Every structure is written in C-alpha cells, then in structure tokens.
Amino acid sequence: MSESKKSPISSPPRPAPAAAGHPNSIADREESMPRTAARRSFWARLALIGPAFVVGAWQFGPGNLASAVQAGSTYSYTLVWVIAVSTILMIFFTDMSVRLGIATPVSLISSIKEHLGRPVGYITGFGVFAITLMFSVGNAVGSGLGLSMIFGGSPVLWTILCTLAVGFILLFRNVYAIVEKILIAIVALMAIGFVSSAFIARPDWVRSLEGLMPQIPAGSEILIVALVGTNFSINAAFYNAYGTKERRRTAAEYRDVTIVDTVPGIVAPGIMTALVIVVAAAVLGRTGEEATTINALAAIFEPLAGPVGAFLFALGLSGAAFSSMIANATAGGTMLSDALGKGAHSGSPTAKAVMAILLAFGVTITVLFQSSPVGLIIIAQSLTVLVAPILGILLMIMSNRRDLMGELRNRWWHNLFGAIGLVAILATSLRLILSLTS
Secondary structure, eight states: OOHHHHOTTOOOSSOOOOOTTOTTSHHHHHHHSOOOGGGOOHHHHHTTOOHHHHHHHHHSSHHHHHHHHHHHHHHTTTTHHHHHHHHHHHHHHHHHHHHHHHHOSSOHHHHHHHHHOHHHHHHHHHHHHHHHHHHHHHHHHHHHHHHHHHHOSOHHHHHHHHHHHHHHHHTSSSHHHHHHHHHHHHHHHHHHHHHHHHHHHOOOHHHHHHTTSOOOOTTOHHHHHHHHHHHSOHHHHHHHHHHHHHTTOOGGGHHHHIIIIIHHHHHHHHHHHHHHHHHHHHHHHHHOOOOOSHHHHHHHHHHHHHHHHHHHHHHHHHHHHHHHHHHHHHHHHHHHHHHTTSOSSTTSHHHHHHHHHHHHHHHHHHHHOOSOHHHHHHHHHHHGGGTHHHHHHHHHHHHTOHHHHGGGSOOHHHHHHHHHHHHHHHHHHHHHHHHHHO
C-alpha cells in the first residue's frame, strides 16, 4: 500500500466509517491535526473572518429594514425581543453549518444526497432556490429605494443599475473571495451608519431595554413572522457550510472561527436591526408621526436629525440591499448548482446562470409591482419561513451524525437550542399559513 493511503489525514472522496480506531474517522483525523489555535496571533485570528459576515450580509437586507421600521413605528420598542431571540438561535444554526463545512469531505447538499438520499438533496437545492427568489425581490426593491434617497431619481432606474453592477461583480471567476471582501467592508460601513443614526435619534434607552421582555401586541403577528423570517434566516445559516468549505477551515481552527467570525458575524446584523427599531420608535416618540415605510422614516428623520442623519440612514439601506443582493445571488446559484450535480462552487457555469435568473426575477417583479414596494418586501420575506423548517431539520440531522461529524457532532446544548429554533420557525410558518388562508 502506498504512503498516501496510510495517511490518517487523507481525504477520501466519500465519507469514511467512524468505527473506533478507524484511521479515516473524523475523530482520528481531527486528533492528528496540529493544535495551533492557542498559539494563533491576533492578526492570524482576524484572517479567519469571512464566511459568517457573508451570511450576516445576506441576512441583513431590505426585508430586515422594512420589517424593523414597521415594528418600531407601529409598536415602539416592544418587539426588540424578537431580534434578540432570533439572533441567539441564528448563532446556533450557523455554528452547526460551520462544523458541517469542516467535517464533511464533500459539499453539504452532496453530503445530504449521500446520507439521506438524492431526492432529499434535490428538494433542498430547489427549496433554497425558492427562498432566494423571494429575497431577490426585497433586495431589488430596497436597492432602488436607498439609492434614490441619496441621489434622487427613479427607484426603478436605480434598481436596474444596481442589479447590473452586481451582475458584473458575479462575472469574475473567483467570485466567493471577491464577494467576501466586498461584504465585510459594506457591513462595517452599515454598522457606522446605523449606530450613528441611533445615537442621533436620541431614543429612550431604558424603554428599549424593556423591549427585551417578550410580548405580542395585538395585530403584530404577521410582522413578527417577517422579523423572524429575516433575522432567523436558516437558509443563510445553511449556506455558511459552503463559505467554510471555500475557505478550507479545519477542526483546529474551529474555536477561533467561532470567536472572530461566527458570533460577531451574526450578532452584527442583529444589533443593526434592533437599532433600526429603536430609531423608528424614537422618531414616533418625538414627532408623533408613524413612519411605516422607509421613505417616510427618512422624511421624518431628516428634520429630527438633519441631512447628515438622513444620509447615514439611506446609506445603510443602500448597503444592506447591495450586500444582500450579492450574497443572495451567490448562495442561490451555488446551492442549486450543487443540488443538480453541476458543481458546488460559485464559479461553475450553472451557478452563474442561476445567479442571472435570480437577479432578473428581482428586477422584473420590482418593475411590475411599483405601487407598494415596502409591502412587497414584507410579503416576500414572510414567505421564506415556509421552506426554512426543512433546512433547519436537515442541519440538525446532519450535524448529529456521528459517522460523519465525529467529535464535531452536536452536543446537548446545540440540540436544545436547535429544537427551540425549530419550534419557533415551525410556529411562524403555521401562523403565516393560517393568516394567508383566513
């Protein structure tokens, strides 16, 4: 037998059995890896930042902003708790995806095909594609609104221009590396914009903290569904396995990745969404005017905070739409291409064709339905929770397989929060179905 076949860290094309002492088991391969995490320098840890911020940028799109503006304007600070709970659950599902990206020798959907059957893999790929179609509408609408608030002109024209710009970026060969760098920079700019907007608005911080106590105001059910659908974005968490695989993360890097990427990458959009609720609530509290649309909020916010404050808010909206548009198209194209067996990376021809379909769909719906753009965003984002439970169940099943995960499999606390998350997303799905059929 050759030397390479004896190596305990070789990567076979299919998952190897995890019997005790088997040289190719996940546990043994992990054990053979150098434990350098404790000696990693600060700058080396920063180099691990990436995949979770792509997930966060996808998660924090116009749907978040539209639903957060309505939450703060209509119900003041009372729905801040939804964002806090969603963010905690999102961290756990994203962490499952990270560990799957490290442990699986092939891509996540390909691994699902091998372990659970090809039909399940196809359903997963097309389910993700359906979600990204819905997100593409919100991203297209939001990009036009944000840029028109900054530069003036027709929102539809800006939507078309923004879509063309995203399409140009996605033409590059090494798409993921470029997308990751762009999105990290945009998330940083959005953080500056929304944090500044919140302090300029001078909200009642004591009341905002009281909003962390769970309560469901009358008539807020559909809005809560939208908030959960956009902030507890299981499809975005699911995609993190692909980013982890693209960056070739190892078990030795897992803890550092959790500290510098997974947690801050998911917490950042959660904080920004909560700040949008706080800003909308502060505007309502100080002017008495409800701002149920993004444009209305900016119009009221300008005399309250001045042109600079309104500009920062519009800049944040534009960044959210642009970053989410890029991440959404990349993720949808990659995962459907993987499900079809045409390549599990963003540079495959099939992935690029699917990206083009997603961008074109968003623009088309935006042009056809111009009368109520924010309402369109809310509806589109709410519909995503109909598919999300399937992805959540698959993440739970796959990350509990000892033969696949080895020492990286779920612990009891992962399963506890995972079960809570599944109950939450199933409940919101049921509530949406009842609302749509009543």
